[in-house]
Amino acid sequence: MPRPPLPIGDHGHISRRQTTPGHWVASCRVRDSDGHARQVTAAGDTGAKAERALVASLKDRARGASGTSGEITADSTVADLADAWMAERVLAGKLDKQTHDRDESLVRTKIVPHLGRRKLREVTPGSVDRLLRAVSATTPTQARKAQTVLKGMFTMAVRLDAIRSSPTRDLGALPTPPKKAVRALAVDERQAARQAIQTWRTAPDEDGHKPPGPRPTDLLADYLDLSLGTGIRIAEVLGLLWSDLDLDATSPTLELTGTLVQRKGEGLVRKPKLKGKYGYRVIYLPPFAVETLKRRLAARRPGETRVFATREGTYVSPNNVRRQWRAVRAGAGLEWVTPHTFRKTVATHLEAGAGLEAASQQLGHGNKTITATYYVEAKPRVAPDMAELLEELAPPALTVYSPLSTESDAEPPKQPER
Template identity: 25%
Template sequence: MTAPREAVPSRRVRANSDGTVYQRKDGRWEAAGYVLAPGNTRKRVRVYGTTRKEALAKLTEKIVSSNRGVPIPSAQGSVSSYLTYWLEAVAVHQLRENIHTRYTACVKQYLVPGLGKKKLAKLTAKDVRTWLNQVRTTCQCCARSIDAARDQPRCCAAGACCSKRLSPLTLAYIHSVLKSALEHAVREEEITRNVARNVRTGTPRPRRFEPLTADEARQFLAAVRNDRLFALHELALRTGLRKGELLGLQWEDLDLQTGTASIRRTLQRTQTGGLTALPTKTRASERRIALPSECIHSLKEHREVQEGEREAAAEGWRDNGLVFSTPARGPIDPANLNRSFRALLDRAGLRRIRFHDLRHSTATLLLEQGVELVVIKELLGHAHIGVTATVYARVRLRLQRDAIDLLGRTLHTQTGTSNQPDDCHDRLPYTAPVR
């Protein structure tokens, strides 16, 4: 009688597509399997671990993601190389030239020095948060060697750091550029998620502005009445047009008979083309607005003056179609307009404000007169009404206080003059509007 054979422990057989797990000669465990790759293809990947369980867990995680239809990252390069590709091949076709220039400066000055050497596929939210905290607390004179390039160092190169740090608005802008680049990497299936979205920088306080009051606005218009560009400044204050929109305005855009203006372009200075007419800031910025009667009158006077300049120039006249131009019929540089605007403020005895604050003054004065936000949004050309509500939140709070005080006076009057019991005849009608 033969002795029974000893039972050999059964080895668990892994099913197809589960991959393989084995121990390497160096003692580590390696797991390999096929997962989904970009372009709806399959690719064999390998993961490693100190134990069989660790290697198997890493492989299982990739297989589960693949079964959900998420391809594995294909990015093998650094963050620096991808940012360069994104700027030169993607952003250049999607952004206006001025915005692309700012993005390029942001990438070269902050993103590449801080995160450029890291692998794009291995970038984590912790890496982004650590880098942002470092940038937030680092003196920019020291980090970018600004002081060393000066003729007379007065900061880090002189041994006395000025602690010049980035503002919260600049920090949020840098963060937004990184998010935009990584978001495109996700769309191209270079990475699986945008880790920059998981990092919160906090909401920076909006830049404070001091618009002109009604009295100051009247004082300003009276002081610039005899200026050659009076029509420009009056149009800016009464309609809230942007500086580039005013400088890019052409006579063909105006209909002085019906009193309307079509905003189709903006004049900007670019690095490659100089003063160039570009499309409006957003699609909502391309709009048609009604012109005040005062602006129609001043524009007619401005056209008469321009006709006189053309007769005086005779054959040397160059007709570029612009409503506002230099005496030599060239486009007005935005920087020159800023300088002349400051001189006009000094002549009027008013405080220094930016030219863009004329636009804020328009919206503020309209809000104080009870004009609805949606009307102001259409006039200013904001893309969303939330932009209008956010920018002028401080004015809206003051209007809320006026409304509350008005309601308080109404309730106080009702309480003090009526001694009759409250019945249906004494109640305020529910649908009565309160202005």
């Protein structure tokens, strides 16, 4: 009976022999990726050195079987796979800089510390599940993103024949944190927010002294007006250009063409690509937002292309606006309000007045379910008026006897029939 062939990539028994004094040769047969078995040799001063050289040569051969030095095999580590997966996505043009930085951070801080040194053949569904649950215990959102990254990595490993099946295929569902109820600003709360901004950094302290620091600008008040007047995200508001606006039209509009992102090694930059398929859109502006923009236009520095610019002529950071808003809301009863609350307020107001479809289009969502679930404040459902119909279920009228009635007034008891 013929001997069964070696599995692809495996080698047979290593033998070594001395050819001349001080010269040893180690050899074995290895079955390459094309299915052919070939003799491989290596030499050394001793038999042990020759064998170690052959083993190293076999590893290099396995890594370079496809003509590249970075082939992924079952003996590759998870860290090697992560590098190959990231590099492949960049070469395919499927990854922008911001997403690359986010995924690279996930790999470096969450995945590699737990699994990085494991060989792919050693990774089990249990080991991946333990990793994800450990991350989920502190940062549930990061755990879900790490699960997506791991699925992409091991799908690549299966495609390259490094492993037979992905260890992410049989994972259990991650714990889902309870969803917070959507809350929008009521009329009095919107007024309280504007009033809090007006008094911010101008009201004296308990000793009657004005707080130190530079004089406040109208940045925060104008941001609030544009956020409530459009429903766009904070990074989109602060990334507006004057060329995006048509303020002199019969119906003034805003054409959304970009957003601000923080990129590693570059800082804060404007990215022309918007979030989601329906992010690029034209928005009609209400009069109060037009008034705010025209005032800023009249006060802008010559040649300034940004609607919101720092004193140095750079983009205003969303983090700076968030920090200012935290200072404003403290003590104003608005501690629960974030810049994203303004976007939810717009969605809730439009849904009530124009319907869910209009609210979804204003926010740039491709799915009305997202708008309804995460942006519109839920209101109690009003059941149809069934009061008249339900009255038919009332009990029959009963005779009521007064406690002051005399025995003679009472109806005599009926005699039993004989």
